[in-house]
Amino acid sequence: MTGSSPNLYSFPDVDAVAKELRKYVIQCQNASISRHGSFRVAVSGGSLPATLSLALLAVNNDIPEDTLKFSKWEIFFADERCVPLDDPESNYRLVKGELLDKIPAELGAPRVHTVDPNHVNDDDPQDLADLYQEELMHVFAAKDSVRLPVFDLILLGCGPDGHTCSLFPGHELLQEKDAWVAPISDSPKPPPKRITFTLPVVTHALNIAFVATGNGKKRTLKMLFDTEEGKELPSGLINVQAVSKVNWFTDYAAAADVLYPKRGSL
Ligand SMILES: O=C1O[C@H](COP(=O)(O)O)[C@@H](O)[C@H](O)[C@H]1O
Numbered sequence: 001m002t003g004s005s006p007n008l009y010s011f012p013d014v015d016a017v018a019k020e021l022r023k024y025v026i027q028c029q030n031a032s033i034s035r036h037g038s039f040r041v042a043v044s045g046g047s048l049p050a051t052l053s054l055a056l057l058a059v060n061n062d063i064p065e066d067t068l069k070f071s072k073w074e075i076f077f078a079d080e081r082c083v084p085l086d087d088p089e090s091n092y093r094l095v096k097g098e099l100l101d102k103i104p105a106e107l108g109a110p111r112v113h114t115v116d117p118n119h120v121n122d123d124d125p126q127d128l129a130d131l132y133q134e135e136l137m138h139v140f141a142a143k144d145s146v147r148l149p150v151f152d153l154i155l156l157g158c159g160p161d162g163h164t165c166s167l168f169p170g171h172e173l174l175q176e177k178d179a180w181v182a183p184i185s186d187s188p189k190p191p192p193k194r195i196t197f198t199l200p201v202v203t204h205a206l207n208i209a210f211v212a213t214g215n216g217k218k219r220t221l222k223m224l225f226d227t228e229e230g231k232e233l234p235s236g237l238i239n240v241q242a243v244s245k246v247n248w249f250t251d252y253a254a255a256a257d258v259l260y261p262k263r264g265s266l
Pocket of ligand 1: 047158160164165166
């Protein structure tokens with residue numbers, strides 16, 4: 001699962017992607033629970049939650065090592081839009097509808113860390129970002145002061161422009177070195193006001209997985225993996241900075257034009 005460069009996995013279709021993603025997430029879960037008793041995972045919005053749901057809500061055939069232990073999960077949001085939690089633009093609402101509401105009771109309930117709903121309508125999203133950073137600090141810096149949180153797994157999407165979280169190409173936020181969570185008021189993709197994990201937080205995670213499927217991601221993946229220009233895009237910066245911790249789960253449609261070596265199994 002690791003090498004000296006990002007792993008680009010490519011599978012025939014979304015169902016096959018979901019099957020392998022499940023294996024990978026469960027491997028990360030089991031290792032994390034053995035290490036520290038919980039699984040701290042961050043999720044994204046966009047197209048990711050649907051594929052994640054397909055992966056995690058599959059039947060496990062009673063294989064013990066294929067068991068999801070949601071009661072040990074702490075779920076965070078790699079980025080969130082500054083909207084109420086029940087707004088159609090909310091990443092929380094999306095993840096709730098696709099996944100959280102559908103988790104069978106016998107698998108346990110995760111602890112979900114949403115943004116503070118009392119500050120989503122603030123003019124300046126700085127407070128919302130600061131409060132979410134404090135939420136992370138309660139979990140990751142409970143005993144000592146730590147420079148950065150160490151997520152067990154961050155699950156990312158990649159937009160057609162190469163953005164990930166709410167980190168957009170050429171945006172000054174890509175230079176942020178200190179904050180764990182940052183506000184953005186000029187997102188080129190609506191809604192404009194959001195908060196996002198910063199690059200240092202993402203690249204400090206133990207495991208990072210991108211999920212990118214469908215024709216709409218074909219040009220983006222080609223650029224990210226086969227061109228120098230792609231290394232400057234937000235998703236490309238994560239490839240460059242986190243190298244072997246990064247695993248891409250793609251389908252044949254998205255990775256069709258990529259020359260970078262692809263793998264067909266975990
Ligand atoms: O705006 C966002 O977009 C990205 C990518 O979405 P996708 O639909 O192209 O997969 C997503 O990862 C992020 O969480 C979301 O806020």
